[in-house]
Amino acid sequence: MSMFCYQCQETAMNKGCTIKGVCGKTPEEAKLQDVLLHAVKGVALYSSVLRESDDIGEDVDYFILNSLFMMITNSNFDDDILHKQIMEGVKLRDKLKEICEDKNPKGLMKIFKRKRECSCEDDKFSRLLDSASDYADDKKLFGEIADKSGVMRTENEDERSLKEMITYGLKGMAAYTEHAFHLGYKNREIVKFMEKALLAADDPEITVDELIAMTLETGKYGVEAMALLDKANTETYGNPEITKVNIGVGKNPGILISGHDLKDMEQLLEQTKGTGVDVYTHSEMLPANSYPAFKKYDHFVGNYGGSWWHQTKEFETFNGPIIFTSNCIVPPRSGSLKYKDKVFTTNACGMGGCTHIEKGADGKKDFTPIIELAKKCQPPVEIETGEVIGGFAHNQVLALADKVIDAVKSGAIKKFVVMAGCDARMQDRKYYTEFAEKLPKDTVILTAGCAKYRYNKLPLGDIGGIPRVLDAGQCNDSYSLAVIAMELQKAFGLDDINDLPIVYNIAWYEQKAVIVLLALLHLGVKNIHLGPTLPAFLSPNVTNVLVEKFGIAGISSVGEDMKIFGIEQ
Structure with a gap:
């Protein structure tokens, strides 16, 4: 190999x-x-x-x-x-x-x-x-x-499976913790655990039982990492608000910011003030539109395009430069894509042949090369018009708690379906669009991450003024969905979080989804359906443990899965 x-x-x-x-x-x-x-x-x-x-x-x-x-x-x-x-x-x-x-x-x-x-x-x-x-x-x-x-x-298949699951969880945890670090929010106990887990994943003498315990502990620290980033983002930029986000374009040249890092978002918006250059979010940066601190910028136009894997087409029509603040890069094939010379990277991401922006001695970044390039570019080509609604993080949803609880008690809302996670290129991900389309009108989708792009532009309507797609934000904002579930559990006086009218049909792609899954398992959530395929790194025996202990399952057809979830079509 x-x-x-x-x-x-x-x-x-x-x-x-x-x-x-x-x-x-x-x-x-x-x-x-x-x-x-x-x-x-x-x-x-x-x-x-x-x-x-x-x-x-x-x-x-x-x-x-x-x-x-x-x-x-x-x-x-x-x-x-x-x-x-x-x-x-x-x-x-x-x-x-x-x-x-x-x-x-x-x-x-x-x-x-x-x-x-x-x-x-x-x-x-x-x-x-x-x-x-x-x-x-x-x-x-x-x-x-x-x-x-x-x-x-690691020769033993089960040991290898658990060690890799721990390692991938640590990678996702590191992503969230680094974003918080950039905003000055740090938790050294999380890093201390990472050291412990890294060494455990490299220990040839560790037992399977010890690895299982370490996997669940990884979920515990995953919750702490997501809570740390939630605190960092909201204390720095305010709690997200219900926001209608423009998906059309303006008349000025623009810069497209992709990835997840809100500190970079802030610096870019500050440095582009008065330059005649507009700023647009892309993919997982869409939720930045809902933070109060960013709404003061008149040149912050809205969001351009869909999820990450569409970038090979959308970046060409955007015309202006693109800055990646984290993962979700699709490298150009055979150097054929025209926009590669307009791509910039920063933080942990990088792409050969593209300019990488480092911090200066003062800890800040200078985005001048991107801004000057943008001034020479044509405005973006409009590829769609209209608006999408976001800003339904836990603070905003809990502000509507009475309305939500009344809707559940009256039967207006029968089920919440958590459809958080990732989008990707495979054709079988059309399943999630079909699933959203076929959900009865008394169900509400709770989402976070780029999986939302499979259905956030569908005309699904609302239930008594509550939109049927509640977008909590980025993949790391899956923490908001956990907070909402725990608060609803209290509100309904339930002993078990799994007694809530919430089902989980989650799409996954990379390692941040792994830590979200482990975090949910730590919180006691069971019967999560994961797709479009179960992870290849799960050995048959490890899969059986997840099925028997936590009710983890894959997906099949939309109709069959709705029956399993107890959703009447």
């Missing part, structure tokens, strides 16, 4: 990408990411020791978060950035090792001992201690490290 990766829903034949990633990731990029994960674990080996005495800086926290975020599907396709990150990790690891040897040799030796005395060379973590020279430009050595660091390093 040239590579092996099965972390996303579109993995080849739902088994694994072995020649090239369906996402566009090359074998070289796959190996770089495997080595980067190896380097992160090397850092965690020492930082976990120093964490006990707090002899560690926030630069270590950010390196772990940023590195894991780089490895999320569709995040980074830039070999130079990945290689640079690896080398920074090795230097950081060696620096931490020196501090360990100086300040905490007993703690260090505790890591390097099994139940019996042994030397460091024989220890189970010894493979994390390569010399820095192994990470240089020697491709053979690099390849050897990648081979012993990749998915298939």
Whole structure:
């Protein structure tokens, strides 16, 4: 195999990408990411020791978060950035090792001992201690490290399945925690857990039972990460409000901002004031339109286009430059796409041949190159007109709680259907559009993430003034849906959250969806249907555990699934 990766829903034949990633990731990029994960674990080996005495800086926290975020599907396709990150990790690891040897040799030796005395060379973590020279430009050595660091390093299928599920959950958790970090909101206990889990996922002696416990604990910290980001976003920019978002275009040239990072959104809007350049959101940045702090900008026009996978067409008609603030990049095929020279990246994402925007010494970013390019471009071509409604995060929905509860008690609302998650290219995702269309008029869809684009422009109407699609925001705002469910549980006086008239039919694609799933399981939510396929990284035995303990299921046909959910068509 040239590579092996099965972390996303579109993995080849739902088994694994072995020649090239369906996402566009090359074998070289796959190996770089495997080595980067190896380097992160090397850092965690020492930082976990120093964490006990707090002899560690926030630069270590950010390196772990940023590195894991780089490895999320569709995040980074830039070999130079990945290689640079690896080398920074090795230097950081060696620096931490020196501090360990100086300040905490007993703690260090505790890591390097099994139940019996042994030397460091024989220890189970010894493979994390390569010399820095192994990470240089020697491709053979690099390849050897990648081979012993990749998915298939664990022979036992069930152990491998659990270790990978933990690792993918950590990647999703890192994404949410990094966005909060950019806004100055930090929780070092989350990073401390990440170190613990990273080492557990690399421990050849860990048992299956211990891995199951670690998987559920990953869900617990996933809830904390999403709560941290929710606090960061709302305390910084206000609670989202019900907002009608324009999906048409203006007459000025524009900049399209994609991804998830609201700090970048704020900086871009500030720097484009008075320039004659408009700003549009794309895909998962759509919910930015609902934050009060951004509504003061007259040149913030609205949203352009649909979910991430449509970008190969929509970016060309947009005409102006695009800035990616996080994952959801589709790399151009064979260099044929005309807009590539207008793509900019920042944070954990990257694409070879595109300009990457770094922070300055003052911690801010200079978007001048993007703005100057935009001034030379034609205005966007209009591809649709009208509005979509958003802003139904937990604060806004709970403000309508009395109205919602009355509608449930009167029978006007029979069911809430959580259809959060991700969109993607596969034809079978039309299922979610059909499902939304065929839902009876006494059901309300609760959504978050780009899965919404499968139905948020359908004329589904409302129930007594309550829209039948309540969009809580980005994928990380799935936390809002959990808060809404927990508050409704209290309001109805129920002992079990699963007694609510809520069913879960969730679409998944990448690792942020994995941490959302684990978070929901931690909160006690059961009978979640996951599609369009169950993850390839779930072994048959692990799948059986999820089915028997949590009622996890796949999807079939719309009609059959509605019967299972108890929805009358």
